[in-house]
Amino acid sequence: MARRSGTRDTILERATDLFGLRGFEAVSLDQIAADVGVAKQTLLYWFPSKDDLIEQVLAATAAELAVVVEAAIRSAPDDPLDRIEAVVKAVFRPAVRRPALLGLVREIGRLPSSSSDALTTRVQPLVARAVQWMRSEMDAGRLRSGDPSVIVALVYATVTGIATEPEALRAVGWNADISGLRRLRDELVLFLRAALTPR
Amino acid sequence: MARRSGTRDTILERATDLFGLRGFEAVSLDQIAADVGVAKQTLLYWFPSKDDLIEQVLAATAAELAVVVEAAIRSAPDDPLDRIEAVVKAVFRPAVRRPALLGLVREIGRLPSSSSDALTTRVQPLVARAVQWMRSEMDAGRLRSGDPSVIVALVYATVTGIATEPEALRAVGWNADISGLRRLRDELVLFLRAALTPR
DNA sequence: GGGTTTCTCTACCATTTGGTAGAGAACTGT
DNA sequence: ACAGTTCTCTACCAAATGGTAGAGAAACCC
Incomplete structure (x- = not known):
């Protein structure tokens, strides 16, 4: 049952970018096939349907993001504020390198929830752990008190907003290059520090 | 040349919601027509093409958002931090009432820039003014120093991220009802206060 | 070498897409 | 009452959509 060609992986990768940048419904199988350099029916050999392809793309993306975040958590410093900075920067890294990844997350709301279960079940525990950790740090007085789940949601919204809307951000006069x-x-990290440093 | 029926306005309104919630390419003229309760060709009578409809939707949305923001600026208090809070809350209001509005903004990046000129040219000056104002307040020592354009972009990304991704936010364990x-x-406003209060 | 599995292809299909042509109501000003 | 405009409709079209059927290479195991 071992795969002998890299076609499947290539399809997954290109589909991830196209879906993330332009949306699931806006990208046709023909377009993905042309992008990969293969016949549409080759896609349908590897993935029985477009819905299945979407599901696999989400599953692969969830796994990839989870690995990055888990690694960052494992090697992060102990000081709560440094730790937050390290993890936020880690989450940003794939988003900067490959905005389509977070563009995918944005697309979830447009799907029947069953298709996004793979991603949701992968991301939820990480977030739950982050919230729990933050609450305990707050109780211990090492972070200023607040509602951890709201803070996490705020960071999440910011990161996805930034990562997926370079064009829209240009509409507010901001330049979406790497240094931008x-x-x-960095400004987000400063905000978090300012808001969470214990008084 | 006066309009005798409200059909055109109804089409614009429904199309705004559908486009904002599901994306331009994902929504067909048939679907909009069915939603409005009219034949597809009635749409094409009022708007010569789908592209034209999109453009008109963006123009109307830009006008609507600009009015809200301008009104908020005009009646906002003088203290810089109070002023920021008032404007941020004003921007949030239509987003909360009608998330599709900001969903539209998110869609801009997927359009040929000519189609979004109407929105861009309307929003840009407002943002430019905000940045200029913030810089002068920083120079006067009434706000902590920073890069105003980055801060504005950050707020913008947060607001659109929150307003347009309730489902995705649920994936990080956050409940997207009104109180949420x-x-x-409120947490965003607290962040801004903490980050911008002069030391 | 022969049979099986892996992999990609051409040919085709029903449905949906954005859009055209043009008929026919219904309201308007005179 | 009548002419012109405003407004919505049915009927149709070429192209693109997701998907099926099945043929033909190429690599694998024996």
């Missing part, structure tokens, strides 16, 4: 993304990321 | 949105908004 870095400045945004 | 209010809590997020």
Whole structure:
């Protein structure tokens, strides 16, 4: 049953980018096939239907993001504020390198929830852990008190908003090159520090 | 040349919601027509093409958002931090009432820029003014120093991220009801206060 | 070498897409 | 009452959509 060609992986990768950048419904199988350089029916050999392809793309993306975040958590420093900074920067890294990844997350709301279960079940525990950790740090007085789940949601919304809307951000007079993304990321970290440093 | 029926306005309104919630390419003229309760060709009577409809939707949305923001600026208090809070809350209001409005903004990046000129040219000056104002307040020492354009972009990304991704936010364990949105908004305002209060 | 599995292809299909042509109501000003 | 405009409709079209059927290479195991 071992795969002998890389076609499947290539399809997954290109589909991830196209879906993330333009949306599931807006990208046709023909377009993905042309992008990969293969016949549409080759896609349908590897993935029985477009819905299945979407599901696999989400599953692969969830796995990839989870690995990055887990690694960042494992190697992060102990000081709560440094730790937050490290993890936020880690989340930003794939988003900067490959905005389509977070563009996918944005697309979830447009799907029947069953298709996004793979991603949701992968991301939820990480977030739950983050919220729990933050609450305990707050109780211990090492972070200023607040509602951890709201803070996490806020960071999440910011990161996805930044990562997926470079064009729209240009509409507010901001330049979406790499250095611009870095400045945004650093400003976000400063915000978090200012808001969470214990008084 | 006066309009005798409200059909055109109804089409614009419904199309705004559908486009904002599901994306331009994902929504067909047939679907909009069915939603409005009219034949597809009635749409094409009022708007010569789908592209034209999109353009008109964006123009109307830009006008609507600009009015809200301008009114908020005009009646906002003088203290810089209070002023920021008032404007942010004003921007949030239509987003909360009608998330599709900001969903539209998110769609801009997927359009040929000519189609979004109407929105861009309407929003840009407002943002430019905000940045200029913030810089002068920083110079006067009434706000902590920073890069105003980055801060504005950050707020913008947060608001659109929150307003357009209730489903995705649920994936990170956050509840997207009205009170949840209010809590997020209030937390954002707290962040801004903490980050911008002069030391 | 022969049979099986892996992999990609051409040919085709029903449905949906954005859009055209043009008929016919219904309201308007005179 | 009548001419012109405003407004919505049915009927149709070429192209693109997701998907099926099945043929033909190429690599694998024996």
